[in-house]
Amino acid sequence: MVRRILVIDDEAGFTKLLKMNLEKTGQYEVRIENDSMKALNAAHEFLPDAVLLDIVMPGLDGGDVAAQMQAEPLLQHIPVIMMTALVSQEETSQDAVAQAGAMNILPKPVNLDVLLRCLEEVLSQQ
């Protein structure tokens, strides 16, 4: 069964390659949203099985997007994996992740194997 993944990240090149990699496995269908302001709309339209969410974005940041999703009955059950290039402990602490309602956080550069395992894990818990 092909799972639907929504990637919300303003880094266009990165999301493009992420999509290619995930779709190459044949297990995922990926939609990209580079504008975090449109993230909620995209989630409503696409109704993904999981969301990959960047933290530092112009407009709404990852925490804002996750909080908005939490507030939407239709979206609050969707697991969120956060990805970030932030380096400080403080910024990427699990507290911040919990606050944002995300289950996992992956540091950038993202190791594809780790990401795939993480996705399988959160999807299996559905």
Added chain:
Amino acid sequence: MLWVSESKFRFLLVKNDQSQQTGVTTPVKRGDDAEFGQHSREVAYLEAVIDNLPVGLFAKDAADDYRFVLWNKKQEEITSIPRDQALGKNDTELFSPDSATYFRKVDELVLARKRKFEVSEEIVDTPESGEVWLHTIKVPIEDVEGQRTLIVGISEDITEQVHAREQLAALNDNLTEANQELQTTQLQLIQAEKMESVGRLAAGVAHEVKNPLALLLLGVEYLSGGIDPSDPNVEEILTEMREAVDRADKIIRGLVDFSSQRQLAMVPTQLSELVERSLLLVRHELKKDNVEVEKRFAEGLPDLKLDSAKFEQVLVNLLINAIHAMEDTLKPKLEIILASSKLQGLERDQGLRTADHLRNGDEVILLTIKDNGGGISTENLQKVFDPFFTTKATGVGTGLGLSVVRKIVELHNGAIEVENRLLGGVQITITLKVPKSESEQVDTKEGMQAQSSQVLLNKIKE
């Protein structure tokens, strides 16, 4: 007592009077007593005049091995050699061998050229006063037959002036040294402040580098599964990877340039390029705080002579300040404007701190950075450039930022002005002079060469 032999004195008077007809020219005892009485009074009078001259006066007979035939009172004072010891002797017998050789050379030159010779500064060793500096003029005086020549000299003691000048030069050296030390300290201060900025920027820069790295890793993952020649993604991935490497390289290079420590190195630079580079360094902060950046750069602006690393420090500092000032702004917006202008209505108290370097009519480039943050209170506006002034919490900033910014702008002979905008926020304007055109620079150089030729000529004359 007569202090020159009569025949020598007569010889002097003959030449000076240019006439053999007058009685004055005949000092030898001859004719009636009345005539001689008149004559001796004149001699005595002349003798008094010569002795009371405020300059040393001497004469040497070139035909008699340059022995002294005249030596006035002032000359005694200057050289501390009494007249009775000097008369009938030459320089070799009176002065050190070096001085004597030098005096003889000048005398021979005067004799050969048959005209006045001026030595602005010469040094003579005297038995009592030690080294004495003299300003001396020597003239050749021939007798009517052109057989004998006297070298007559006037010497002025300029020892005090020379010493004063030397003291002044030493003071000047000390001042130059102190100034250099001050400049070194300033550069150290600038560097210290810069390293603090580097620390502040490091996390942001790391973030900016990690993003291209993340892309690269995904590219590697994709391609390592084996490359299918018919896969259209491959080319796209490679292009993205190349761009990611460029981007990471640019950011890291920017940080390295920014943190480098050098002396001031002014090179022709496009200010707009520096602004772009600085924006890249603070890109993370801009993105994090969702700051809109509006750039309005006039086209075809001339290069400015800038130290790019130091000036980038100015820009990064101002940009970070502006971003921090807009933390509570709903829609933070930064406007950066580059325009050329002719300086007008310049007043010293308008905040142009280095007005000495900028003049009305100068062609300048104006860099304006506007934010729409909370602005600065009137009270604090006076203090923003003071060292250690900060509105940030203890430990957040050193308070050196803007004072160092101003120092760097001043090192570029520019001016910086901070003011509140009417509708909120702060406007910072940096005024930088456009260097004069190549041709004008050449003119100046030629002017300087002409000036140094004049100096050289003076030296030769001396």
